[in-house]
Amino acid sequence: MEFIDLQRQYMELEKEINEGIKNVLEHGKYIMGPEVQQLEKELCDYTGSKYCLTCANGTDALQMALMVLDIGPGDAVFVPSFTFMSTAEVVNLVGATPVFADINIDTFNLDPESFEYAVQKTVSKGDLKPKAVIPVDLFGQCADYERIESIAKKYGLFVIEDAAQGFGGSINGKRACSFGDISTTSFFPAKPLGCYGDGGAVFTDNDEIFQLMSSIRVHGKGTMKYDNVRVGLNSRLDTIQAAILLPKLHAFISSELELRNKWADLYTELLKYKVRTPYVPNGYISSWAQYTILLDDSEQREHIQKNLKAKGIPTNVYYTKPLHLQTVYLPLGYPKGSLPFSEEASERVLSLPMHPYMAEEMVTEICTALLAEL
Numbered sequence: 001m002e003f004i005d006l007q008r009q010y011m012e013l014e015k016e017i018n019e020g021i022k023n024v025l026e027h028g029k030y031i032m033g034p035e036v037q038q039l040e041k042e043l044c045d046y047t048g049s050k051y052c053l054t055c056a057n058g059t060d061a062l063q064m065a066l067m068v069l070d071i072g073p074g075d076a077v078f079v080p081s082f083t084f085m086s087t088a089e090v091v092n093l094v095g096a097t098p099v100f101a102d103i104n105i106d107t108f109n110l111d112p113e114s115f116e117y118a119v120q121k122t123v124s125k126g127d128l129k130p131k132a133v134i135p136v137d138l139f140g141q142c143a144d145y146e147r148i149e150s151i152a153k154k155y156g157l158f159v160i161e162d163a164a165q166g167f168g169g170s171i172n173g174k175r176a177c178s179f180g181d182i183s184t185t186s187f188f189p190a191k192p193l194g195c196y197g198d199g200g201a202v203f204t205d206n207d208e209i210f211q212l213m214s215s216i217r218v219h220g221k222g223t224m225k226y227d228n229v230r231v232g233l234n235s236r237l238d239t240i241q242a243a244i245l246l247p248k249l250h251a252f253i254s255s256e257l258e259l260r261n262k263w264a265d266l267y268t269e270l271l272k273y274k275v276r277t278p279y280v281p282n283g284y285i286s287s288w289a290q291y292t293i294l295l296d297d298s299e300q301r302e303h304i305q306k307n308l309k310a311k312g313i314p315t316n317v318y319y320t321k322p323l324h325l326q327t328v329y330l331p332l333g334y335p336k337g338s339l340p341f342s343e344e345a346s347e348r349v350l351s352l353p354m355h356p357y358m359a360e361e362m363v364t365e366i367c368t369a370l371l372a373e374l
Contacts, residue, residue: 001312001313001314001353001362002314002353002355003314003315003316003353003354004190004353004354004355005355005357005358006189006190006194006355008355008357009248009251009355009356009357012251012357013247013248013251016246016247016250017243017244017247017248020035020243020244020246020247021240021243021244023035023243024239024240024243029239030238030239030240031236031238031239032236032239033239033242034239035239035242035243035246036054036236036237036239036242038242038246039054039237039242039245039246039249040052040053040054040201042246042249043177043201043203043249044203046175046249046253047175047176047177047178047183047203048174048175048178049177049178049183049203049204049205050204050205050206050210051203051204051205051206051207051209051210052201052202052203053201053202053203053210053213053214053217054199054200054201054236054237054242055199055200055201055202055217055233055235055236055237056198056199056200056233056234056235056236056237057186057187057188057198057199057200057235058086058164058184058185058186058187058188058191058200059086059089059090059186059200060200060233060235061184061185061186061200061201061202062086062087062090062134062160062162062184063090063093063094063233064184064202064213064216064217064233064235065160065182065184065202065213066090066091066093066094066096066132066160067094067216067232067233068182068209068212068213068216069131069132069158069160069181069182069209071091071094071096071131071132071158072094072095072096073095073096074096074128074129075096075097075128075129075130075131075132076096076097076098076099076122076128076129076130076131077091077096077097077098077099077131077132077133077134078098078099078100078101078115078118078119078130078132078133078134078157079091079098079099079100079101079133079134079136079323080100080101080102080103080109080110080111080134080135080136080138080342081100081101081102081103081322081323081324081325081334081339081342082102082103082108082138082319082322082323082341082342082345082346083136083138083162083319083323084164084318084319085323085326086164087134087136087162087323088100088323088329091134096131097128097332098323098329098332099118099122099128099130100118100322100323100324100329100332100334100339100342101114101115101117101118101339102114102339102340102341102342103138103339103341103342103345104144104341105294105341105344105345106279107138107141107143107144107279107281108138108139108141108292108345108349109135109136109137109138109141109142109143109144110133110135110136110143110144110148111341112144112147112148112151114339115133115148115151116151119151119155119157123155130155130156130157131157131158132157132158132159132160133148133151133152133157133158133159133160134160134161134162135148135159135160135161135162135179135180136162136164136165136166137161137162137163137164137165137166137169137176138165138166139165139278139286139288139289139290139291139292139318139351140165140166140168140169140192140260140286140287140288140289140290141166141169141278141280141284141286141287142163142166142169142170142171142176142179142284143161143179145159145161145171145179145180146171149179149180158180158181158182159179159180159181159182160180160181160182160183160184161176161177161179161180161182161183161184162184163176163177163179163183163184163185164184164185164186164188164191164200165186165191165192165287165289165290166185166192166287166289167185167191167192167193167287168192168193168252168257168260168285168287169284169285169286169287170284170285171283171284172283176287177201177203178203178205181204181206181209182202182203182204182206182209183202183203183204184200184201184202184203185200185201185203186199186200187199187200187201187237187241187245190289191289192252192256192257192260192287192288192289193245193248193249193252194248195241195244195245195248196241196244197238197241199237199238199241199245200237201237215229215230215232216230216232216233216235217232217233217235217236218232218234218236219232219233219234220232251356255356256356257285257287257356259356259357259358260286260287260288260354260355260356261285261286261288263288263291263354263356263358263363264278264286264288264291264354266360266363266364267291267352267363267366267367270363270364270367270371271293271367271370271371274371274374275293275294275295275370275374276293276294276295277293278291278292278293288354289354290316290318290351290354291351291352291353291354292318292349292350292351292352293349293350293351293352294345294348294349294350295348295349295350296348297347297348298347298348301317301347301348301349301350303373304350304370304373304374305317305350307369307373308366308369308370308373311369313353313365313366313369314353315350315351315352315353316350316351317349317350317351318349318351319346319349320346321346322339322342322343322345322346323342324338324339324342325343352366352370353366
């Protein structure tokens with residue numbers, strides 16, 4: 001049993017993927033080839049964003065967003081503590097300071113009240129200028145953008161959607177990668193839409209932001225190839241990866257998102273009376289990058305993981321330590337207990353196998369084995 005069965009997906013899409021790779025090998029346009037432009041257009045069509053720029057990975061996508069908004073030293077960028085390291089480290093990479101806020105334990109996403117409190121505290125302290133917030137669409141579910149964007153507007157902050165795990169999720173029909181001033185996603189292989197290597201994309205409706213990011217993506221290039229008008233990155237998506245992503249995108253739209261929700265619904269039906277299953281608010285659709293339950297504590301989690309592994313059932317923990325307690329961020333001075341829900345989640349979360357190509361028997365087997373350990 002695989003936690004995410006990419007091999008099975010390849011078997012389903014083998015013909016289309018192989019043909020796409022073969023076409024690239026034949027036309028030889030390995031950098032910024034036609035498949036890249038086609039993918040960007042289709043991603044715009046799907047998400048509803050006006051512009052899409054693919055790039056080398058999801059971390060670069062976030063860094064490009066910060067660079068184009070001219071965020072740097074002396075600026076504060078608000079980040080949920082319960083997320084992957086890249087959301088915060090890009091803030092440091094541009095010279096700004098991450099300010100951590102807590103999550104809503106029900107959704108695992110940025111808590112708007114904690115976010116506003118962090119902004120007020122930063123304003124009161126006066127040593128940093130609040131500049132932006134990066135809400136994360138964790139585990140496939142969009143953050144509470146209605147409240148987050150309202151708070152951001154109140155304090156004059158940019159909103160950068162980190163949809164690395166959220167591609168395909170939506171709120172009342174508005175899809176992930178279309179919220180905020182700039183949205184980003186990742187095509188890391190394990191993501192809801194993943195390539196066979198690294199990849200990412202940036203989305204915006206703003207004409208000026210799009211033009212600036214187009215330059216930043218290619219070393220700060222101006223109108224001429226060797227006229228560099230700003231400092232940028234080397235962050236282009238390889239044409240072969242675009243060719244791989246195109247049939248994957250088509251499958252995601254036609255069947256995979258629906259299948260992810262089918263298996264998530266079955267998990268919830270079988271587990272809801274014994275463990276705390278994921279909460280999806282009314283009007284929200286998750287893309288189920290992970291199916292993550294809450295257990296009693298880390299000891300119970302370790303016991304269950306060990307016994308499920310012995311039965312051939314893989315599990316994972318995302319994440320074992322919140323960002324504000326990571327060694328690199330200890331100098332910022334967040335004491336243990338300062339962001340209690342992020343800390344609680346790190347002690348209690350457990351992610352179960354999730355991918356479109358599961359079967360009812362597989363989900364039932366996993367749930368039966370899990371329930372036997374409770």
